[in-house]
Amino acid sequence: MKVTVLIPGVLRTATNGASHLDVDVPEPATLGAALDVLADTYPGLDRRLRDERAALRRYVNFYVNGEECRRLSGPATPLPAGAEIQILPSVAGG
Numbered sequence: 001m002k003v004t005v006l007i008p009g010v011l012r013t014a015t016n017g018a019s020h021l022d023v024d025v026p027e028p029a030t031l032g033a034a035l036d037v038l039a040d041t042y043p044g045l046d047r048r049l050r051d052e053r054a055a056l057r058r059y060v061n062f063y064v065n066g067e068e069c070r071r072l073s074g075p076a077t078p079l080p081a082g083a084e085i086q087i088l089p090s091v092a093g094g
Contacts, residue, residue, distance in 0.1 A: 001029045003083040005038065007045075010089060014045035025079060031064060032075030034085060049087065059090040 005021045015021060025034045032054065039046035049060055054075070056062060062069040062077075063086040069077045079085070 001025050001027065001079070001081050003029070003034055003079050003081075003085060005034065006084065006086045008087060008089060010091075011045060011048060011087065014048060015042055029079040029081075029083075030073075030075065031062060031069055031077040031079060031085065034079060035075065048089070061088040061090070062086070063088070 001024070003023050003025055005023055007015050007019055007021065009019075012019060021038065023034050023037050025037055035046065035049060035054075039050075048057070050056055056070070056075060064072065064077050064079060065083055066086075069075075
């Protein structure tokens with residue numbers, strides 16, 4: 001099943017400049033499964049999104065079709081066909 005992952009500018013160096021990626025996710029399609037597929041192709045991106053236990057990093061927000069996934073089921077959030085995953089890392093500064 002295909003989903004689209006939107007990559008913010010700050011993470012595009014890890015995706016060879018791609019602003020969005022079309023990902024073929026195996027069933028059962030979940031956010032975690034989509035991130036697993038991305039990790040195979042872009043391991044540098046995965047290190048920025050998940051920790052060594054594959055848990056979502058605290059300072060990165062993931063939205064599935066506009067819904068914040070931590071309010072849903074985190075990495076177990078189901079993905080409908082054609083879902084759009086938006087990744088938003090926190091930005092700090094002074």
